[in-house]
Amino acid sequence: MELNKGENIVNKNNTSKSAVIVGASLSGLMAAIALARAGLQVTLLERAGAKPRSGAVLQVDSGDMDRTVTAQVLRKLASGGVKSVEAWSSVESRLYAEAKANPGIDLHYDSGVHAVDQDVEAAWVVTNRGEKYYGDILIGADGHRSTVRRHVAPHKPNATFAGYMIWVALVEEKDIPEEHRPTLNAPRVAMPDGIGDFLLGSIVAGTDGSYAPGYRRLGWAWYDNSRNDLLRRLGCVEGNVVRHSLNAADIPEETLIELAKQASVRWPEPWLAAILHSIHTRNLIGTPIAEYVPDTLVKGRIAIVGDAAHVLTPLTASGFNSSLQDAATLADCVAEGIQGTKGAEALLEYESKRLKGVRQIVQSGQSFSRTFGR
Numbered sequence: 212m213e214l215n216k217g218e219n220i221v222n223k224n225n226t227s228k229s230a231v232i233v234g235a236s237l238s239g240l241m242a243a244i245a246l247a248r249a250g251l252q253v254t255l256l257e258r259a260g261a262k263p264r265s266g267a268v269l270q271v272d273s274g275d276m277d278r279t280v281t282a283q284v285l286r287k288l289a290s291g292g293v294k295s296v297e298a299w300s301s302v303e304s305r306l307y308a309e310a311k312a313n314p315g316i317d318l319h320y321d322s323g324v325h326a327v328d329q330d331v332e333a334a335w336v337v338t339n340r341g342e343k344y345y346g347d348i349l350i351g352a353d354g355h356r357s358t359v360r361r362h363v364a365p366h367k368p369n370a371t372f373a374g375y376m377i378w379v380a381l382v383e384e385k386d387i388p389e390e391h392r393p394t395l396n397a398p399r400v401a402m403p404d405g406i407g408d409f410l411l412g413s414i415v416a417g418t419d420g421s422y423a424p425g426y427r428r429l430g431w432a433w434y435d436n437s438r439n440d441l442l443r444r445l446g447c448v449e450g451n452v453v454r455h456s457l458n459a460a461d462i463p464e465e466t467l468i469e470l471a472k473q474a475s476v477r478w479p480e481p482w483l484a485a486i487l488h489s490i491h492t493r494n495l496i497g498t499p500i501a502e503y504v505p506d507t508l509v510k511g512r513i514a515i516v517g518d519a520a521h522v523l524t525p526l527t528a529s530g531f532n533s534s535l536q537d538a539a540t541l542a543d544c545v546a547e548g549i550q551g552t553k554g555a556e557a558l559l560e561y562e563s564k565r566l567k568g569v570r571q572i573v574q575s576g577q578s579f580s581r582t583f584g585r
């Protein structure tokens with residue numbers, strides 16, 4: 212293993228049973244917690260900084276399908292006992308707190324990985340700071356534009372654009388006019404009909420966990436197939452590859468004006484008030500939807516989990532739940548040991564347990580994308 216100039220070996224031979232995980236969002240955090248529970252020393256590397264990040268809402272399933280103790284433990288940690296739609300940040304902060312407190316997990320922010328490789332003894336990454344981290348196994352939890360996937364599946368490195376985007380936001384209930392707020396018993400999830408478009412609205416607890424009127428939050432996701440030209444013009448989509456989301460600051464003013472006009476004729480209250488508030492305060496994000504049906508999840512000592520492994524339309528509401536099953540299955544497969552040839556064998560077992568199922572989930576969402584996407 213030759214070191215390039217400027218590279219530092221950080222944890223070579225540090226431990227006899229170790230994993231490096233790239234990406235510390237939900238999949239990476241769950242994989243780290245599960246692998247640490249299986250007795251591995253985990254190094255978790257995240258490109259973003261340590262400051263809290265926010266998302267919109269996430270569906271955490273009830274866990275009826277959880278077949279292993281590891282899956283049950285992860286679900287309990289992630290959900291805090293809530294079996295419904297939740298603010299993304301609530302799930303993330305619980306998993307983060309657990310990972311941070313776990314002595315078996317070494318978490319590094321501002322550590323973007325730009326190269327991964329392996330030989331018969333180990334797998335390793337090189338970060339943009341020139342640090343080199345080794346593990347018996349290496350896990351890519353680095354999302355839909357995964358760097359690790361390029362190593363695992365060089366013949367099929369990219370997720371492809373599904374032909375539409377979603378606008379998403381999370382709004383404090385107190386910020387919308389009182390007369391438009393949902394009633395106390397309003398359903399937590401709604402799918403109002405629009406003119407050819409599709410909206411998913413959800414009512415989630417406030418930051419203090421309260422569902423009291425005035426303290427809740429309204430999440431909305433507006434499926435929009437009419438702005439693909441804008442996404443291409445702004446570089447969010449290039450060819451059939453999604454490059455990045457459209458951040459609030461970069462949304463052209465005229466697009467916001469058009470969205471407000473369309474929303475006013477399309478969506479009922481309380482969603483209309485929530486959408487208009489998001490538009491007026493530029494508190495929304497446009498996400499081009501990508502999809503990826505994997506052919507493989509593993510190469511030697513390196514595996515992919517979560518959105519790095521399978522990217523599905525959010526309409527399936529299965530991204531988080533599939534990631535949880537990936538993490539739990541992976542940990543159960545490595546429990547017997549990962550040294551020497553056992554590392555690659557354990558990962559092959561993970562692939563054999565997960566590949567068929569995750570392919571089917573992505574494909575089930577593709578039937579919606581084929582009719583809605585352009």
Ligand SMILES: Cc1cc2nc3c(=O)[nH]c(=O)nc-3n(C[C@H](O)[C@H](O)[C@H](O)COP(=O)(O)OP(=O)(O)OC[C@H]3O[C@@H](n4cnc5c(N)ncnc54)[C@H](O)[C@@H]3O)c2cc1C
Nearest residue numbers: 234236237238258266267268299323324353354517518530
């Ligand atoms: C900030 C944020 C908000 C989100 N909000 C929602 C939401 O509201 N609703 C919803 O349904 N889904 C949301 N998602 C997506 C959802 O979390 C995922 O679909 C699902 O949980 C599986 O995610 P993942 O961890 O596999 O991938 P991702 O969530 O994409 O996380 C990948 C992580 O890897 C890091 N990373 C990428 N490349 C590198 C690299 N080279 N080196 C080191 N680190 C790298 C990224 O910074 C990121 O933290 C959000 C994701 C993020 C990151």
